[in-house]
Amino acid sequence: MTNLRLAWRKSLNGVMLTLTGVAAFGVVAVLFVILGFLIWNGGTSLNLAFFTQLPRGEGEIGGGMANAIVGSLKLLFLAAVIGLPIGLLAGVYLAEFGGKTFAFVTRYTTDLLNGAPSIVIGLFAFSIAVLPVKHFSVLAGGIALGVMVIPITVRSTEEFLRAIPNSLREGAMALGANKWKTIATVIIPAASGGIITGMLLSLARVAGETAPLIFTALNNQYWSPGLSQPSASLPVMIYIYALAPYDDWHRQAWAAGLVLLALVLTANISCRLILNRKGSSRSV
Amino acid sequence: MSTATSAIDHAAPPESGPRAFLRRMRGGDEVAHLITLVFAATILLITSIMVYELWVRSSLTRSKFGFAFFFSSVWDPVAEQFGAAPFIYGTLVTSLLALAIAVPLGLAAAIFLAELAPRKLSDIIAFLIDLLAAVPSVIYGLLGIFIIVPVMRTVIGPFLKASFSHIPLIGSLFQGPNYGVGFLTASIVLAIMIVPFIISVSREVLLTVPRDQREAALSLGATRWEATWKVVVPWARTGVLGSVFLALARALGETMAVTMVIGNTPKIAASLFSPGYSIAAVIANEFAEASGDAHRSALMELGLVLFLITFILNGFARLLIVATERGGGRPS
Numbered sequence: 090m091t092n093l094r095l096a097w098r099k100s101l102n103g104v105m106l107t108l109t110g111v112a113a114f115g116v117v118a119v120l121f122v123i124l125g126f127l128i129w130n131g132g133t134s135l136n137l138a139f140f141t142q143l144p145r146g147e148g149e150i151g152g153g154m155a156n157a158i159v160g161s162l163k164l165l166f167l168a169a170v171i172g173l174p175i176g177l178l179a180g181v182y183l184a185e186f187g188g189k190t191f192a193f194v195t196r197y198t199t200d201l202l203n204g205a206p207s208i209v210i211g212l213f214a215f216s217i218a219v220l221p222v223k224h225f226s227v228l229a230g231g232i233a234l235g236v237m238v239i240p241i242t243v244r245s246t247e248e249f250l251r252a253i254p255n256s257l258r259e260g261a262m263a264l265g266a267n268k269w270k271t272i273a274t275v276i277i278p279a280a281s282g283g284i285i286t287g288m289l290l291s292l293a294r295v296a297g298e299t300a301p302l303i304f305t306a307l308n309n310q311y312w313s314p315g316l317s318q319p320s321a322s323l324p325v326m327i328y329i330y331a332l333a334p335y336d337d338w339h340r341q342a343w344a345a346g347l348v349l350l351a352l353v354l355t356a357n358i359s360c361r362l363i364l365n366r367k368g369s370s371r372s373v
Numbered sequence: 374m375s376t377a378t379s380a381i382d383h384a385a386p387p388e389s390g391p392r393a394f395l396r397r398m399r400g401g402d403e404v405a406h407l408i409t410l411v412f413a414a415t416i417l418l419i420t421s422i423m424v425y426e427l428w429v430r431s432s433l434t435r436s437k438f439g440f441a442f443f444f445s446s447v448w449d450p451v452a453e454q455f456g457a458a459p460f461i462y463g464t465l466v467t468s469l470l471a472l473a474i475a476v477p478l479g480l481a482a483a484i485f486l487a488e489l490a491p492r493k494l495s496d497i498i499a500f501l502i503d504l505l506a507a508v509p510s511v512i513y514g515l516l517g518i519f520i521i522v523p524v525m526r527t528v529i530g531p532f533l534k535a536s537f538s539h540i541p542l543i544g545s546l547f548q549g550p551n552y553g554v555g556f557l558t559a560s561i562v563l564a565i566m567i568v569p570f571i572i573s574v575s576r577e578v579l580l581t582v583p584r585d586q587r588e589a590a591l592s593l594g595a596t597r598w599e600a601t602w603k604v605v606v607p608w609a610r611t612g613v614l615g616s617v618f619l620a621l622a623r624a625l626g627e628t629m630a631v632t633m634v635i636g637n638t639p640k641i642a643a644s645l646f647s648p649g650y651s652i653a654a655v656i657a658n659e660f661a662e663a664s665g666d667a668h669r670s671a672l673m674e675l676g677l678v679l680f681l682i683t684f685i686l687n688g689f690a691r692l693l694i695v696a697t698e699r700g701g702g703r704p705s
Contacts (some may be wrong), residue, residue, distance in 0.1 A: 102596035106489060112481035113490070116568055117498055120505045126516060175412050182409035195413045197688070198420050204619070204687035205680060206626025208653045209427070212660070212676040216426040225661075236419060243416065269405035297509020300628035300653070304661040324511045328629060331515050339519070346515050350508065357507045361500065 124350075131347025134340040139348075144310055144321070150337045154345055156312050157321040160227065161296065163313075164306060164322055167231025168238050168295055173288055176242025180284075183243065184250035185272050196247075203240035210236050211301030219305060227313055227320035230306025234295040241294060245287025249280040286360045293356035297349055299324035323349045424680070431674035433667055442674065448639045448655075450664050455671035457678070459639040463649035464679075466556050467631060468624040470645070471563035476617055478564070479571030480606075483613075486572070487579035488587075488601050499576060506569035514633030517562045522634060525561075526553030530646060533557075549644040554636035557645040562630045567620040574619060578612030578697050579605060612697030618690035622683040628653035652679050 138153040145152035179199075183192055214233035219225055253276050261271040277284070306320045308329060313320035323345050330342035434442060434455055445456025482502075486495045530551035538547045582605050590600035606613070636648020637658060652675045663669040 098596055098599070102598040105598045109481040109485035109489065112478050113485040113498055116478065116482050116505070116572065117501045119565055120501055123508060123512070123516060126520060127512070175415050178409045178412035179416055182413040186406045186409055195416060198417050200691055201684055201687050202416065202420055204622050204683055206628065206653060206683055208626065208628045208656050209676045209680045212656070212673060213423040213426055216430055217422070239416060267400050268402045270401070272405065293507065297511065299511040300657055303657055307661060324509060327511050327515055331518055332633065342515060346512050350512055353507055353509060354504060357504055361503065
């Protein structure tokens with residue numbers, strides 16, 4: 090009787106522990122399946138025209154996504170200009186000045202903003218940057234992405250500033266520097282590696298965002314000069330091309346997917362390796 | 374301003390009144406404090422404006438339909454009749470089904486990473502899983518359309534139909550034509566997308582469980598699995614629950630991947646093969662070409678609903694995770 094029970098417990102142990110391993114490796118396998126499909130389908134579709142030519146009309150074969158690549162870069166630049174300064178300084182406030190209640194409220198709101206669905210942030214950008222001027226623009230798209238950059242930058246900046254030992258602050262103050270000089274010339278430079286990596290990670294995250302762009306930056310078949318016109322972007326092009334009924338557009342959607350994924354993963358891998366080497370095991 | 378004077382500022386005994394404030398302003402500390410404070414307040418401002426805009430711009434349909442908006446299933450932009458029931462239904466069904474798939478899978482993987490795998494292997498796998506979380510959702514949509522939908526139509530769908538459709542009750546979930554797109558396909562794609570979040574948060578929570586808890590269970594003769602399942606997991610359950618809420622919030626708000634595989638048909642159907650619609654998907658599809666103020670207002674109201682739900686879920690999830698990591702999650 091007891092032997093039977095022991096055998097049952099032991100086999101249950103073996104089966105369940107094996108299943109947990111299968112689950113872990115199964116999930117990791119998904120990553121490689123995704124990579125495999127994109128490299129296979131995207132790699133065979135990539136060509137020089139993809140990087141140098143404008144999109145062709147509906148159903149026409151050939152053409153590329155040069156304007157979407159430039160558009161994505163422009164959107165990222167705007168997101169950086171709008172989001173990074175707010176994120177950085179708010180992070181400095183939380184780590185160095187923050188009082189009790191206000192800092193708590195800010196931190197909490199930042200987390201909630203971080204969890205807000207990206208499509209809702211698109212609605213927000215539409216309300217403040219498209220409706221008043223009555224046309225879609227790359228600026229509106231940049232605002233949407235910029236808002237998404239803020240919470241990630243705030244939390245990573247705060248974390249890296251907090252990791253700087255207090256002895257550095259005390260040392261600087263003992264030499265006669267006041268607080269802001271200590272922060273600007275000692276603390277931030279000491280944490281700069283981590284802070285910049287965190288910023289790059291936040292940009293990598295919004296680089297693939299589609300939902301906030303489809304009714305802010307919209308799309309454009311041509312180049313989009315300046316800030317006030319609609320612009321193509323890689324994620325939106327993937328969305329539109331994948332749903333279109335043309336084989337050649339599907340081919341280009343795969344190519345764009347490969348380019349986008351390569352960018353996002355390269356940024357992620359290099360940032361995370363740098364962070365790990367700095368001894369911070371926490372993922373941003 | 375030279376460092377010498379500011380040193381004197383600091384050495385002076387603390388004074389009060391406007392003169393002292395001015396002097397500290399000249400030293401720069403108060404200015405820096407003020408500037409960073411303004412930027413921190415910007416975050417609160419942005420969030421408030423977001424809620425305000427969604428609230429004001431949805432006023433048309435809010436006053437016209439009231440709560441009937443949530444229960445009506447008529448969605449006719451031309452006749453300006455708006456009911457959100459099919460979208461709410463689709464969002465809930467796909468998100469809950471995705472959780473049903475992702476939670477066991479994610480928890481199991483997190484247990485493996487926290488309890489069994491050697492630290493080095495665990496770190497490598499966690500790294501790869503973080504990369505999986507970084508894959509943009511439009512890429513999941515792309516794979517969904519071209520890989521999962523055909524597999525669903527030709528392999529998984531017919532298999533499920535053959536095995537379950539003649540069973541009473543459960544069978545009704547697998548009735549009707551199988552187009553490949555629909556609730557089940559969207560749920561599977563969503564499950565793949567949220568699993569990394571469940572794993573990485575649960576793993577961190579499980580790793581905070583004190584070592585002596587495991588050792589005590591093992592020394593009493595428990596097997597490794599029993600120690601994990603009956604001691605470690607219950608200890609961490611609040612935090613694990615937090616990761617589940619976090620994942621649910623993600624799933625509810627996920628747009629692109631769902632839009633691309635759910636079928637975009639506003640209908641409430643019991644069958645999981647049926648095409649459906651979700652809140653985020655209808656906003657993505659219709660907002661740019663919204664035909665009029667009422668249509669736009671209805672979509673804004675859907676956005677507001679989505680925002681408030683994820684707001685509440687996220688806040689709740691963070692409270693749970695913080696509670697566990699501070700050691701408040703001990704079994705009572």
